[in-house]
Amino acid sequence: MSQLLRLKMAKQKAEAFLKEEGITRLPVDPFAIAASRDIIVEPKADTSDGVSGMLLRHGDSFGILYATHVQNEGFQRFSIAHELGHFILDGHVDHVLPKDGTHTSHAGFVSADPYELEADHFAAGLLMPSGPFRRAIGRRDPGLAVIEAMAADCRTSLTATAIRYAELCDDAVGVIISTGQRIDYCFLSEAMKSLPELSWLRKGTPVPKGTETARMNGNPDRIMEADRAANEIDVMDWLGGKRSVLITEEVAGLGRYGKTLTVLSSCSIGHEDEIEPGDDEWEMIESWTPRFHR
Template identity: 60%
Template sequence: MSRPFRLMIARRSAEALLKDEGITTLPVDPFALAASRDITIEGKPETHDGVSGMLLRHGNSFGIIYATHIASEGFQRFSVSHELGHYFLEGHIDQLLQTGVHVSHAGFVTADPYELEADHFAAGLLMPETPFRKELENHEPGLATVDALAARCITSRTATAIRYAELSRAAIAVVVSTGGVIDYCFMSDAMKTLPKLLWLRKGTRLPAGTATARLADAPDQVRAGAAVAEEADVRDWLGGTTKAAVSEESVGLGGYGKILTVLSSDVIGREEEDEAEADEDDLIERWTLRFR
């Protein structure tokens, strides 16, 4: 089974769980869900850092310990949801809890397949597709939408931005970087329509001359949560052969030392979308005539 398919299954498993629980609105409370399974939850002392959380097992009893050294309710809720992913996803308990304790690094920061599956479970749990799409359609593409969705779902900016890129019909690219070096990049399907696309890889430098690169050169501003915005040529970021303007919006993520960048366009991918809608309309018309 391919990795993308396994990650999709993880997200869908979370959404199926919500359906079984009768949960259809935002925000979703992972603490209440854990309590419904008699899973004990405790915050780890603030002086202890390095991990996002732990899942513990003693006999048939389970517990979750989550990090509190990061003062973000969204991150803490995501960490608890990540541990619930290990609890609910098939094979995780048998593989990860052989010693009774599993230490996690949530937040899309590792390539470990079990951690990634738990991350995507958490995203599906806290930001289920149907209500999330409904909410995002009330906003214009860009960083402001990420902030609005994060407030609605009580999730971190980064986790929300990643889910936004996954589900948005607009052309969106989300880039997280540290010290001028890219940590990861997620793109919407519309953005992926760019021909000869250049995939931003982990460990590569930010494109020189961009507003984000200039912000990265001022770490004090990054830690202060400074924000920058300007129009950019999509080729400067993603290469390809299509000249198109994108909105480049970046914000420092405080003590993390990271920058969240959102690239957005309401033009890229629109032609393919219009052609698909035209083909669908043509198909409907032809079949309608046939049955008339």
């Protein structure tokens, strides 16, 4: 079984779990889900940087500790959902915690370990299930505003919500996280991927000069102040290709996280040229290092 398929199945497992539990509304409460399985959840103040949470085992009893060094509710809820993924997904407990002790996690797609990636995808599906998420999107125009609204509805981090939005929306959307003048990762909606001969933005690719993102990233104070900026730009300036389309570039500083979120969006790019995702999609996923901290 391909790893891409396993990740999709992890999301589907989370959504199937919600259906079995009769959970149909947003936000989904990971604390309540843990309590329903007699899993004690507690904060851990002295967790080292990079550690998002821990799954504890003593016989058939389990507990979850979540990191508090990142003061972001969405990140903390995602971390708990990640540990629930280890608890619920087939084979995870036997692999990550076969005996009494503690399993330390690095949630947020910062680990290349397939079990950690599966738990991350489970968390995304659990907190942002496709059915309620799509219904909540409705007919809203694409862009940062709908992502912020969905982050509030789901009580999830802005970046996690942006990525899930790009995955599930019907509009042409690109989500980019960058640090300084380098791109950390990029995720494109299927409608955006329909543009011919795009240049995939891989990890380490320079931020295009003359963009709002480049200007924002050139001023760390704006990032720390969670500043916002928006402008219209040709999609070719960001993604290359052979089709010139005017799109909106919206940029949000992510505060102490030290990064920026860029949302590219357009209502004018149709689906007539939409391509089916294939092996190239997984090649892109492998080249990115997504972080869902904020």
